[in-house]
Amino acid sequence: MCNLLNICAKVSFKNVTLRNSAVISTARNFSVKSRHYGVNVDKRTLVSAERKKQTFSDRSQLKYARRLVVKLGSAVITREDGNGLALGRLSSIIEQVAECHHEGRECIMVTSGAVAFGRQKLTQELLMSLSMRETLSPSDHTREDAGSILDPRAAAAVGQSELMSMYDAMFSQYNVKIAQVLVTKPDFYNEETRKNLFCTLSELISLNIVPIVNTNDAVSPPMYIHDDTVVPGTGKKGIGIKDNDSLSALLAAEIQSDLLIMMSDVDGIYNKPPWEDGARMIHTYTSKERDQVQFGQKSKVGTGGMDSKVQAATWAMARGVSVVICNGMQDNAIKTIISGRKVGTFFTDSATTSATSVDVMAESARSGSRVLQKLTPAERASAIHTLADLLLEKKEKILEANAKDLEEATKSGLEKPLLNRLSLSEGKLKTLSIGLKQIADSSYENVGKLLRKTRLADNLMLRQVTVPIGVLLVIFESRPDSLPQVAALAIASANGLLLKGGKEAAHSNKALMDLVKESLQTVGAQDAIELVSTREEISDLLSMEKHIDLIIPRGSSDLVRSIQKQSQHIPVLGHAEGICHVYLDKDADPVKALKVVRDAKCDYPAACNAMETLLLHEDHMSGPLFTEICNMLKNEGVKIHAGPRLASQLTFGPPAARTMKHEYGSLECCIEIVQDMNEAIDHIHKFGSSHTDVIVTENENTAKQFLSSVDSACVFHNVSSRFADGFRFGLGAEVGISTARIHARGPVGVEGLLTTKWILEGTDHTAAEFNEGKRIWLHEKLPVN
Structure with missing residues (x-):
């Protein structure tokens, strides 16, 4: 029998090498091994025994996850009608796990489904039995009756072998070997069985086999029983295994997994039940978010709910495991998460930034847009004039920041055409200032401009007026001079604005954005324009159709074409090439x-x-x-x-x-x-x-x-x-x-950033009156001046 030291040694030294050596190096930096309650570490990491393994601090680091636990909830595996498994969805998930496995990642799956699989099979047999009895002695038995009288433990006993046969058939298509590991709660709290369990998992991983872990529901006590048993050798309480959420968290912590993906039937964690008004999804969850969440009912299919998932995730997070709770019904959820995209709720205890989320920025930009709309044209023009003056008053600060960008870009080998676009000068700033003043002077005829006026009938007047589009997302490369230009156009047209600049102009963009904020503060609309300086992927911004109304890319043809291709729901304004x-x-x-x-x-x-x-x-x-x-x-x-x-x-x-x-x-x-x-x-x-x-x-x-x-x-x-x-x-x-x-x-x-709305004013007009001939249409066009 192997001891825990050998277990961890095997787990640490028999890892399958990731193909990219650069990834290996970075992954090692993020995988500081430490002591989890009662699990000893190998000799190479004993010096770090007192240091808790850190979670990934940013989604972009998830690609470095070497050891991965994927938990499939009942709602993900089970069909919507509750009868049987969702085979198409499950097949897609297995394909993603197999792909991760072939990339060199160590994958463990925690799965539900045995009870559902067994219930489906037993229900069919029971219905046949009931049908035979019905022939001999008619009664009112139905399919629901058949399902309700089945004991879950019996269903699990029947379904476990069927479930594993299905997994084996699906994984074999990708040349991946699997092994079933059935566990019960005592397995974790009995020192002997606990050693055996992790010795087995260690050996399976070292043999390049994917363990499929499930609770032995045929013999397990009801899941609502909560254990606070002290973990052997630690004197500390472990997590109560009341469902597969807590089971996956415990396994992930014990095997020192880098990432736990908990797949459910909701998109992530919301501050309140998602069907309630004011519900907002929490994309990044840290310990401080706990008091901001209101939990609803538990899962309709499984034994856990959102409260259970959050408890399990935070417990694992506190032990160095990064966690993502996501919707398992979303296409390619696992691969999308590993690629760093903003899918689901990311749990981390070592977030490196306190930057405002893009969602909040976009909401603020929309509110700021409404503030701008309420201003008079003179007030909007005043803010732009202030910005134009600041460009000249603080040119030294701007050029100093730009010099840092040019120095870093030159060292990184940025191409000469892009360096030219990146460069600012006193002449450029002066031209910018003149251009902004032109925008300011022309902004008096923009928002609220009367385009059409029609007398539809007596005392029934229709007007068409210009209004802002809403919230704009402008993505630009290299050219920091674009920032004040676009900001001035947004102010003049009363649009909210999100700006996403290239990292090569980070210093220049920040310096210029400070001036934009300063000018907006003079009219109380400082939230109307935001600079997205976090590591948000462009692909995540392009999926925010609830917050963004128009995307305007300014950059290379590759950038523009990519954005046009990826943006499926938000219109894109621009050009891909300038031939x-x-x-x-x-x-x-x-x-x-x-x-x-x-x-x-x-x-x-x-x-x-x-x-x-x-x-x-x-x-x-x-x-x-x-x-x-x-x-x-x-x-x-x-x-x-x-x-x-x-x-x-x-x-x-x-x-x-x-x-x-x-x-x-x-x-x-x-x-x-x-x-x-x-x-x-x-x-x-x-x-x-x-x-x-x-x-x-x-x-x-x-x-x-x-x-x-x-x-x-x-x-x-x-x-x-x-x-x-x-x-x-x-x-x-x-x-x-x-x-x-x-x-x-x-x-x-400015005119290209406006749309229109129709305003109709009457007294007590109704459409029925015109249909009945009581009122007469005039449709008289009136001058707009």
Whole structure:
């Protein structure tokens, strides 16, 4: 018989290695072994015997969990009608456990289901028996009668073998071996059986077998009995095993698990029963949350309830086990949790931050939006003017913070185009300040603007007015100058705002956000704008459709496409790519052409409105303009790629472009030859991104046709594509550039952040009166001024 020292040695030294060595290193840092009541540790960790193993402090660390306990509640395993198991749901969970197992994680499952499985089988047999008796002696027996007369212990005895056969069949599909471990409460409080139990679990783990643990319900006493038996060798009371929640917590603590996932039929822990008004989900639970939770009734299917789950989770948490209580009916819940997503309620006793949760921020932003709506236009303008002045008054503080970001970004190897976007200067701050004042001066005609006025009938007046969209989420990369711009637009449009900046601009964003808060305080709306600086995953923000009304991404095409793909319920405003064209028509003025092309490509090549493809009328191939354009671009350091037609006409020339649909975002561009304007338009429609496209020509008819035919958000004649900008358009700034075909398009200023509502005022009008001819429709349109 092995002793507890050997047990822990086997558990500690026979771990299956995670594939990624970097993960191993980090995982070891998070897996400080310690002494749990009565369980001795191996020699390597005796020096830490008095230090309690710390839980993970953040969800992002859950990917380092090496030892995992998954508890499946009765409500997860059992079908909604209570008859039999939910095989489809269970199969998905087993697939996830098997995947974790093959990744090198040590998995243990604590499962319910034996009673349900046995009851299903015995009920069928009992019904057949009742049916035979009914034939001989009619009675009123029903299926419910059959189920109610079954003893749970008998059902468990029948169901245990069936349950394990099912688990074995499902896991075998993934080449995972399992073993059944039946336990009763005395097994934990009898020193001999307790040693044997953990010796067995240790050996199974070392043999790469997944233990399936369940209470032996065929012989166990009723679960409502609570034991406070003193654990052998400790003089301390253990947790009373009254259900599988407490059983899983005890096992997780005993085997020093890194993570316990308790799967239930609710999304997580709420501050009160979720069906009651004012119920709010607690995404991160620490010991201080205990007094804030009101518990409802226990589970309708199993023996435990939320109170039981919280007690078990906090007990395990106090012994160094991180816990997540989640809805086991959610797709891929286990893998989603391990990936760090905000699923369920995360229990930790070592949270590293006291930052306000994003949910609370969003609620505050909505309340703040309503405060902004109540302000007069002059008051909103005053807050923006204050922000504009602060940008200049505190420029030293801003530039100092920006210098820290630039230094860290340079060390981390951030690409040069992103470094350019990250950089702030006195000139940029001055331009920002001017733009914000433009927004302030134009904000008097935004919220509450009358768009339509109609007299429907006598004394029945209908008005359509502008109102804020609600709460905006703006996600931006690298460009800290976006923060004050977007903040000013939100204030002017009375929208609540959540800002999620890139970590590369963390210092700059914080400094700028302090100024935003300072300006909002002058009008009592400091909660209207919040900077999300926690480690919330973007994917979690995109699922907050109850709190966020519109998402506006500003960054790389990969970022925008990812957000557009992930956001299933919240509309996204923006553009994924900025593939902008400049077409030099046969009637183009060479001097203007050189000037426009140089500015469009070289002024700020990282911008989304920079030229990426130059289309050249084929007549210019026999003249000097082609050579002059190429020499100018080369002198500016631009790398040229040749389109298919150009490449075919040159024996020696630029390398062929890999694709004509590419945003370089740097000092690179493609040159292609077209036969005429119509072919240029076709090329733009085929390879462009509907952002900004330009024609350079002295032919007014050609220009007019180009401007009306090109279907892009911005179409220009004889000017650089770089004019596609909110500030240059006189909007003050832009929240982004949209290539969408609904709502706002092109540079989006204040008007693009507004929607409308209808206001109807009458006396005692009813629809029935019009149906009966007692009142007459007028539908008279009235002037709005």
